[in-house]
Amino acid sequence: MAKIGRIYRALVERDFKVLNAIEKGMSTYQYVPLEVIEKYSRLPESHVELSLRKLHRLKLVKRQMLMYKGYRLTYLGLDMLALRFFVKNNVVEAIGDKLGVGKESEIFRALAPGNILVAIKFLRIGRPSFRSTRRVRVYADNPRLDWYKQSKIAAEREFKALKELYYVGASVPHPLAYNRHAIVIKYINGIELYTKPSLEDPYYTLSVIIDTIKKAYQDVGIVHGDLSEYNVLVDVDNGTPYIIDWPQYVEKEHPSSLSLLRRDIVYIVRFFKKNYRVEADIDRALKYVLGESESF
Ligand SMILES: Nc1ncnc2c1ncn2[C@@H]1O[C@H](COP(=O)(O)OP(=O)(O)OP(=O)(O)O)[C@@H](O)[C@H]1O
Ligand SMILES: [Mg+2]
Numbered sequence: 001m002a003k004i005g006r007i008y009r010a011l012v013e014r015d016f017k018v019l020n021a022i023e024k025g026m027s028t029y030q031y032v033p034l035e036v037i038e039k040y041s042r043l044p045e046s047h048v049e050l051s052l053r054k055l056h057r058l059k060l061v062k063r064q065m066l067m068y069k070g071y072r073l074t075y076l077g078l079d080m081l082a083l084r085f086f087v088k089n090n091v092v093e094a095i096g097d098k099l100g101v102g103k104e105s106e107i108f109r110a111l112a113p114g115n116i117l118v119a120i121k122f123l124r125i126g127r128p129s130f131r132s133t134r135r136v137r138v139y140a141d142n143p144r145l146d147w148y149k150q151s152k153i154a155a156e157r158e159f160k161a162l163k164e165l166y167y168v169g170a171s172v173p174h175p176l177a178y179n180r181h182a183i184v185i186k187y188i189n190g191i192e193l194y195t196k197p198s199l200e201d202p203y204y205t206l207s208v209i210i211d212t213i214k215k216a217y218q219d220v221g222i223v224h225g226d227l228s229e230y231n232v233l234v235d236v237d238n239g240t241p242y243i244i245d246w247p248q249y250v251e252k253e254h255p256s257s258l259s260l261l262r263r264d265i266v267y268i269v270r271f272f273k274k275n276y277r278v279e280a281d282i283d284r285a286l287k288y289v290l291g292e293s294e295s296f
Contacts, residue, residue: 004108005095007058007076008083017041018051019081022061022071026148031062031070078148079122082182086120091177091184095120102245104154109187117187118176123158123247125150151181158247159183161222168219170212171242188242193271194229197236202276205239209268210296212243214289217261221252227264229271262286 021040025032038048052071055061060077064070073081086092096109099119108120126147159178162185166174174186191197199205209232216222224231224246231245250257265285272278280296288296 003097004076004079004083007060008080008095010054010058011080014043014047015051015055016081016084017043018048018055019060019073019077022073023078023081026072029070029072031064031068031072034069034071037071073148075122075124075147078151078181082122082180083120085179086177086182086184089177092118092120104247110184112176112184117189118184119173119187121155121158121183121185123151123154123181123183125154148181154247155181155183157249158245161220161246161249164220164222165212165216165246168215170215170220171208171240172212172246173242173244188233188235188244189237190233190235190242192230193232193234193241196275197234199234199239199276201239202272202278205234205241206268206272206276206278206280207296209241209243210265210285210288212241213261213264213268214291216249217252217289218291222249223252223254223257223261224248224264225250225260228267232268261289265289 018037018041021037022032024040025036029036034048034052037052038045041048043051052061055077056063056071058076059074060080061071062074083092083095090113092110093113094111096111099107099109101107104123104125106122106124108122110118110120112118124147155178159175162172162175162183165172173188176184176186178184213224213227216224224243225248226245227243231243233242233244234240235242250260262282266282269280269282269285272280284293285296287293
């Protein structure tokens with residue numbers, strides 16, 4: 001697949017108008033009829049057709065020709081619209097290589113004005129995935145919502161959580177913007193905890209994680225719910241950990257919040273015990289997070 005930045009640069013104003021028109025039509029149609037695209041884009045028929053041919057070749061739209069000619073956006077098509085928003089709003093200047101593919105997202109390195117490194121996370125909920133055997137998360141009450149709506153809900157949730165967490169001083173990536181199914185966060189120059197990086201003071205790293213769990217619970221009122229060594233990035237220069245990947249968080253009031261909180265703590269404490277020989281007690285850590293003891 002061509003690089004996302006190269007595809008973006010291949011698009012002109014007219015292509016974005018057509019993509020926007022299809023997006024608008026998708027709230028009514030499974031496949032948006034050609035006439036509707038023409039109407040919404042306010043472009044002459046010949047221009048729309050030329051553009052659609054290009055968008056189809058670039059795999060930004062899907063076409064059906066059974067009953068009528070109709071189009072819908074692919075994930076990549078939606079990515080272009082979100083990118084366009086970030087560029088127009090001076091959040092992103094250039095997009096770089098892929099940082100990772102998760103079960104439910106694709107993440108790219110990008111540059112913000114002032115040469116600031118950021119990460120763009122495009123949520124991809126409900127995409128058939130090679131890792132879909134793992135637990136499926138549901139973000140909306142209606143599990144039949146299509147990928148497009150589910151991914152938007154997930155991005156909004158993750159952005160909102162990160163904003164509140166960052167505000168109370170929890171150790172999470174700094175959120176900068178969100179649009180549609182995508183969020184922009186500060187790039188963390190770190191490596192995933194599961195790779196067991198050598199840590200000068202593992203107890204310090206663990207305590208920042210536990211304090212972040214506590215701030216999330218006490219100050220924001222949420223539980224991560226999918227915490228493990230896979231969702232912690234460690235800045236190897238100073239050992240500071242950052243908890244990432246928040247769209248599935250649950251609120252304190254949720255009936256499963258306490259059991260999820262306990263599970264999050266169990267995974268982290270066990271990992272530090274096993275790999276760094278840090279002596280910590282799960283129940284004491286839980287009490288600490290719940291505000292029932294002064295330390296863990
Ligand atoms: N702010 C960031 N800075 C640098 N790298 C990041 C950042 N956020 C995410 N990444 C990279 O992208 C990977 C996936 O991120 P994240 O866990 O948020 O996505 P995900 O799709 O939910 O993944 P999965 O479900 O597989 O855990 C991370 O493991 C990390 O390598
Ligand atoms: Mg993750």
